Each structure stands twice: as C-alpha cells, then as structure tokens.
Amino acid sequence: MNRRETQWLGEVLGRGDGVRDGRVLVACSGGGDSLALLSFLWAARRSLGLELVVAHADHGLRPEAREEAALVRDLCRSADLDLVEASLDVRAHAKATGQGLETAARELRWGWLRAQAESCSALAVATGHTLDDHTETVLVRLARGGGAGCLTPLAARQGPRWSPLIQARRSDLRAYLKAKGVAWREDASNANPFTPRNRWRVLLDPMRREAPSLDAHLWETHLQVEELAAFKDAQVARWRGTRWDVDPGGLRLARGWAGPELRWVLDAAFQERDWPREAALLRDLAAWMLPHLVRRPGAPKTWGGWHLSGTGEGPADSAQESLFPWTLKRC
Numbered sequence: 001m002n003r004r005e006t007q008w009l010g011e012v013l014g015r016g017d018g019v020r021d022g023r024v025l026v027a028c029s030g031g032g033d034s035l036a037l038l039s040f041l042w043a044a045r046r047s048l049g050l051e052l053v054v055a056h057a058d059h060g061l062r063p064e065a066r067e068e069a070a071l072v073r074d075l076c077r078s079a080d081l082d083l084v085e086a087s088l089d090v091r092a093h094a095k096a097t098g099q100g101l102e103t104a105a106r107e108l109r110w111g112w113l114r115a116q117a118e119s120c121s122a123l124a125v126a127t128g129h130t131l132d133d134h135t136e137t138v139l140v141r142l143a144r145g146g147g148a149g150c151l152t153p154l155a156a157r158q159g160p161r162w163s164p165l166i167q168a169r170r171s172d173l174r175a176y177l178k179a180k181g182v183a184w185r186e187d188a189s190n191a192n193p194f195t196p197r198n199r200w201r202v203l204l205d206p207m208r209r210e211a212p213s214l215d216a217h218l219w220e221t222h223l224q225v226e227e228l229a230a231f232k233d234a235q236v237a238r239w240r241g242t243r244w245d246v247d248p249g250g251l252r253l254a255r256g257w258a259g260p261e262l263r264w265v266l267d268a269a270f271q272e273r274d275w276p277r278e279a280a281l282l283r284d285l286a287a288w289m290l291p292h293l294v295r296r297p298g299a300p301k302t303w304g305g306w307h308l309s310g311t312g313e314g315p316a317d318s319a320q321e322s323l324f325p326w327t328l329k330r331c
C-alpha cells in the first residue's frame with residue numbers, strides 16, 4: 001500500500017469504524033469514488049482480513065449504464081473478484097411510489113444491496129461516499145431546516161453501510177486513480193444543473209477555494225456533534241419512565257422542565273411516534289409548553305394543532321400527584 005492508502009486505512013481503523021475479518025459487499029457504480037473504494041479495499045484486503053464481493057446495479061436510466069457495467073465486470077474479471085449484478089426498474093418504482101428518480105434509485109438499490117449482503121453473509125456494504133458528499137449532504141439538509149441532526153450525516157459506519165473513504169476528498173481520489181492508471185466513468189448526471197445536489201456543488205466551488213479546509217472543518221464539527229448527541233440521548237433515555245414516557249395516549253410529561261431538556265425529549269418522543277420533527281417546530285412548541293409545565297395542570301390548552309392537557313390531582317407537591325401530570329397529543 002502507498003502512503004495515501006495507509007493514511008485512509010489508519011483513519012478508518014483509528015476510529016474503530018473499520019470492518020475486519022469477513023466478507024464485504026463493495027457497492028460499485030463504475031464512477032471514480034466507488035472505483036477508488038474498490039482499489040483501496042483491494043490493496044487493504046489482506047491487512048483487514050477481508051473477502052470482497054462486488055455489487056453493481058444498473059438503474060436503466062442513463063445511456064452509458066452498459067459501459068459502466070462492462071467496466072466493473074472487466075475489473076472484477078481481471079482481479080478475480082466475485083460480482084453480483086442487477087437491473088433495477090427505477091422508473092417503474094418512481095412511478096409506483098411517487099418519488100423522484102434519484103430517491104427511487106437509492107431506495108431500490110439499497111433494498112437490493114441489503115438482500116445481497118444478507119444472502120452472502122457480508123459484514124457490511126462498503127460505499128464510496130467521500131468528504132465532499134458529506135459536506136454537500138450537510139448543506140442540503142441544513143437548508144431544508146433539519147437542525148443539528150443534519151450535521152452528522154454519513155457516519156463512517158451506519159447500519160449495514162460502511163464508508164471507509166468518508167474522510168477523503170473527491171479530488172484526492174481522482175488523483176489517486178490517475179496515479180494508479182485506473183479509468184473510471186464520469187456520471188453525466190453530476191453535471192445536470194437541475195438536481196439540488198449539483199446546484200450545491202456549483203455554489204460550493206468558490207467557498208472551497210476561499211476556505212480549503214471547509215470540508216475537514218465540517219467533518220470535525222460532525223464528530224463533536226456526534227459526541228454531544230450521544231450524551232444527550234443517554235440523558236433522555238435515563239429520564240424515561242420518571243420524567244417522560246410515550247404511550248398510545250400521547251407524550252406523558254412530569255412537571256418542571258428547563259432549558260433545552262424539553263426539546264430533547266420532544267425530539268425523542270416525536271421520532272418514536274413518527275410525528276413531525278422540524279427543529280423550528282420543536283423549539284416553538286417547547287417554548288409554548290414550558291410555562292405550563294411548571295404550573296399545576298388546569299384547563300386543556302391548544303396550540304398549532306397540539307393539545308396539552310393536565311391530569312394531575314392534588315396540590316403541586318402532594319405525594320399523590322400523578323408522576324406525569326401532563327399529556328401532549330396531536331389534535
């Protein structure tokens with residue numbers, strides 16, 4: 001392995017996100033990122049104890065799809081790697097589900113990749129996501145109003161997905177492939193100025209020139225937010241049953257919340273109930289609820305489609321007062 005590969009390997013293994021000693025399904029589109037992934041895992045396979053199986057899906061959307069499949073097939077043949085392939089009817093899936101083509105392709109592809117990983121007992125599905133993908137995903141989601149949770153997309157390991165190159169820049173991967181003499185197919189849809197992702201890419205170019213460490217700083221922010229989120233989640237879980245709980249009747253709450261605690265609990269409970277979790281909504285709802293929650297329950301109150309009722313009996317400090325005097329429901 002060369003220095004760059006050793007560094008990526010060190011970064012992946014250093015965080016304990018690495019996959020070792022087993023079979024890995026390598027999701028390979030034929031584009032630069034996934035060919036760099038394949039090349040990197042091929043170089044590292046012995047030191048990681050990995051057996052690689054390559055997976056390629058033809059979405060049937062682009063004229064160059066056949067060439068991409070042929071490129072992946074040739075590489076697998078020359079490296080003596082097992083390959084699984086599928087033709088996915090993305091257009092039919094998009095029509096049936098009402099999704100856009102990109103979302104439908106991702107959903108179908110992941111369904112197929114998961115099934116393939118299971119049937120060949122793979123430990124993980126490796127993808128070629130890069131630091132550039134991370135930055136673009138953060139910004140697209142932030143702009144849609146997803147809140148702090150948007151700062152941690154694309155962790156190196158998430159469910160079956162393993163993205164060992166998540167800390168590598170796309171331009172470095174291209175340079176690496178060129179140096180190795182590996183040809184890749186450029187996805188023509190990356191130049192389509194009408195997809196939101198591509199419009200962000202164009203906007204990001206001058207920002208990256210101005211602040212070359214932008215992507216790395218966003219990754220560092222990701223790590224910090226992940227630590228804070230783990231602390232917050234543990235805290236919210238500890239309070240469950242004594243300060244809050246969820247049942248079919250709604251969200252049950254104790255008295256006396258302060259600061260951001262209520263918002264954290266709303267977020268966890270809303271996720272469980274599949275209620276809307278926009279950051280601004282949770283903030284406004286918590287601000288409306290807070291003054292009520294310190295008082296004794298009184299008449300039910302409503303606000304923007306939410307209903308807060310008090311069921312507690314007896315004086316505020318009475319031992320008979322129910323543990324959860326307040327209930328929040330959707331009206």
Ligand SMILES: Nc1ncnc2c1ncn2[C@@H]1O[C@H](COP(=O)(O)OP(=O)(O)OP(=O)(O)O)[C@@H](O)[C@H]1O
Pocket residue numbers: 026027028029033034055056057058059102105106109126127128129133
């Ligand atoms: N046709 C394909 N066959 C197999 N794997 C693929 C294919 N297309 C993409 N992948 C895998 O998914 C990774 C992400 O690709 P891309 O960014 O194009 O997908 P996306 O649709 O934007 O989804 P995501 O939200 O996962 O980024 C690639 O690096 C590759 O590992």
